[in-house]
Amino acid sequence: MQTLVGHVQWRRRIGRCPNRCSGIQSVPFDQVLGIAPYQQSSVELMRLGCLLALFVPFELAAWLLSQLSGLRVSDDSLWRWVQQYGEQAMRQEETAVENWQQGHSPQVEPLPEELAVKPLLLASDGVTVPLRPTVGTPAGKTRWREVKVALLARLSHRINRNGKRVTRLQRRRLVAVLGDMQTFQPRLQLEAIRQGIDSAPKVVWLSDGARGFWRLFEDCFAQLAVGILDFYHAAAHLWQAADAYQDGNPARTPQMWFERLRHQLRHGYVHRILTELRWLSRSPNTAASTKTVLKRVHNYFEKHREHVQYRQFKKQGLPIGSGMIESACKWLIQQRFKGVGMRWSEPGLNHLLALRVAWVNQRFDSLFSQQDLALPRISPNR
Numbered sequence: 001m002q003t004l005v006g007h008v009q010w011r012r013r014i015g016r017c018p019n020r021c022s023g024i025q026s027v028p029f030d031q032v033l034g035i036a037p038y039q040q041s042s043v044e045l046m047r048l049g050c051l052l053a054l055f056v057p058f059e060l061a062a063w064l065l066s067q068l069s070g071l072r073v074s075d076d077s078l079w080r081w082v083q084q085y086g087e088q089a090m091r092q093e094e095t096a097v098e099n100w101q102q103g104h105s106p107q108v109e110p111l112p113e114e115l116a117v118k119p120l121l122l123a124s125d126g127v128t129v130p131l132r133p134t135v136g137t138p139a140g141k142t143r144w145r146e147v148k149v150a151l152l153a154r155l156s157h158r159i160n161r162n163g164k165r166v167t168r169l170q171r172r173r174l175v176a177v178l179g180d181m182q183t184f185q186p187r188l189q190l191e192a193i194r195q196g197i198d199s200a201p202k203v204v205w206l207s208d209g210a211r212g213f214w215r216l217f218e219d220c221f222a223q224l225a226v227g228i229l230d231f232y233h234a235a236a237h238l239w240q241a242a243d244a245y246q247d248g249n250p251a252r253t254p255q256m257w258f259e260r261l262r263h264q265l266r267h268g269y270v271h272r273i274l275t276e277l278r279w280l281s282r283s284p285n286t287a288a289s290t291k292t293v294l295k296r297v298h299n300y301f302e303k304h305r306e307h308v309q310y311r312q313f314k315k316q317g318l319p320i321g322s323g324m325i326e327s328a329c330k331w332l333i334q335q336r337f338k339g340v341g342m343r344w345s346e347p348g349l350n351h352l353l354a355l356r357v358a359w360v361n362q363r364f365d366s367l368f369s370q371q372d373l374a375l376p377r378i379s380p381n382r
Contacts (some may be wrong), residue, residue, distance in 0.1 A: 006108045045069065046081045053078050054356050057339065066307045079348075085367050086351025089358045092367075097186050100193070108196050111154075111369040115170055118154040118317070121201035122192060122225065124213045125149055125326035127333045129178070130343045142343055147353070148184040152195045152253040155204065157317060167319045171195070174360045176332060176353055178346065181212050189220055197224060206322055208233040209300070230322035235262050237297050238273070244293035245280060268311030332356060338360055 031238045048069065052061035058075040066072050099105055126146045133140035153169035160166050175191050177184040197203055203225035207213040217227055222283065242258035264272050280286055281294040336356065337349060358364045 039324060043368050045071065045073070046085070047365075049073060049078045050081050050085055050355060051359070051364070053082050053352065054359055055336065058082075060213065065206050077357065079080045082355060083348070083351050086354045088101060088367055089354040089363075090350065093187065093354070097190055100190050101186060106190055106194050108199075109194050111171065111172075111196060115154045115156075116196065116199070117201055118156050118170070118205055119202040120192075120195060120197055121153050121169070121204045121206065121319070121324075122188070122197075122221065123151045123206040123322055123328075124188070124216070125208065125322065125325045125329050126210065126213075127329040129333060129337050129349060131349065132343045132345055135345060138343055144382075145178055145346075147176055147178050147333055148181070149329050149332060150184075150188045150191070151325045152191055153324075155318070165317075167317075167324075169324055172328075172360065174271045174328060174332060174357050176357050178350055178353065181216060184207055184221065185216055187217070192221075204228060206230065206319060206325070208322055209237070209304070226313075226318070228313055228318065228320060229307075231266070231310055231320040233322075234301070234304070234308055237300050238262055238265060241277060241297040242292055244290045245286070265308060266310050268309060270301060270308050274298060277301070313368070332360070 045065075049061065049065050052064050055061075056064065058078045061078050062073055062075040065078070073221050096106060105319070126148050128144045128146050131143045131145055132138055135315065151169075152173040152175070154171045156168045156170055157165050158168045173191055173195055175184070175188050177187060205217050205221050205225040206228045207217065208230045214227075217225070221227075238261045239258050242254045242261065244255055245257070261273055261276075264270070277294050277298040281291045281298060286294070313320050332353075337344060355364065355367075358367060
């Protein structure tokens with residue numbers, strides 16, 4: 001373990017006492033590392049501690065670190081290391097965004113030839129996280145904020161054990177921001193350039209019906225990408241229409257009507273759906289409250305007419321469901337930030353989130369590579 005951490009001592013100066021005695025007291029901290037000023041911990045140890053904290057709570061991460069290294073480190077020390085390197089990761093990304101906005105082109109990540117010819121997928125969604133209402137104390141009512149998440153990956157296919165052709169994601173990259181769309185947008189654009197959006201043979205945008213994400217698509221990617229509305233969110237809007245329109249005809253229950261409309265939607269007959277919704281919304285036999293729902297659903301599908309051509313998308317081998325971005329949200333956010341009883345400060349969440357994103361994007365080790373990993377590093381608390 002000599003390469004991980006050297007002998008640690010805390011030299012504490014004792015002030016002059018009333019009887020005018022003074023001196024230097026040396027207190028060994030070999031058994032408990034990372035909790036006092038003037039401590040020294042190697043970068044390898046801090047890297048391993050931060051890596052463990054990406055996946056499990058700090059207290060458990062500290063215990064695992066002691067089992068792996070034989071060294072006892074407090075969970076408070078792990079928290080401080082995460083704040084230090086998470087802040088570094090955030091600064092690096094902010095600098096990259098600023099450089100790009102000033103006209104400096106980012107470096108495109110090299111791709112193997114077999115992946116460079118695959119379509120590039122951009123999928124987006126949002127997930128809420130619990131925050132503390134007041135800095136420095138867990139007291140008070142939980143505040144819920146949305147983290148906007150984007151997944152970028154190359155699309156390929158494989159044959160599963162049932163002989164079915166299924167979508168496979170390769171070279172996955174994530175963007176995640178606790179903030180508004182103005183903060184999220186340039187980071188997603190920058191990552192898209194890094195992943196070769198300008199040279200990809202096809203670009204696909206996949207999202208649910210959230211207006212903010214579709215405005216982002218229209219503003220930044222509509223000229224480059226094929227937009228796909230998540231099929232299951234589209235089907236949910238059809239159910240709203242079917243549930244609202246109940247004419248009492250036993251031969252056409254809401255469930256039966258919904259299944260027929262969903263079948264038409266899945267197989268490329270959205271024009272039939274629009275015609276039927278338009279006719280029913282104008283019929284004198286339709287109740288006024290039902291007309292409001294039917295018109296809203298009609299306008300929704302009219303707006304997304306080009307984004308619901310699911311038969312055509314499936315023929316091209318493109319996904320029509322947003323399960324991959326929902327899975328990314330669950331892994332990236334829910335599994336680590338929404339455990340039982342968890343509530344976060346905004347800086348604490350941002351720093352850990354930045355490190356988790358860096359790890360997914362294979363940029364985690366570079367945060368530690370600027371220092372000699374064989375040399376001890378002074379604590380930032382010094």
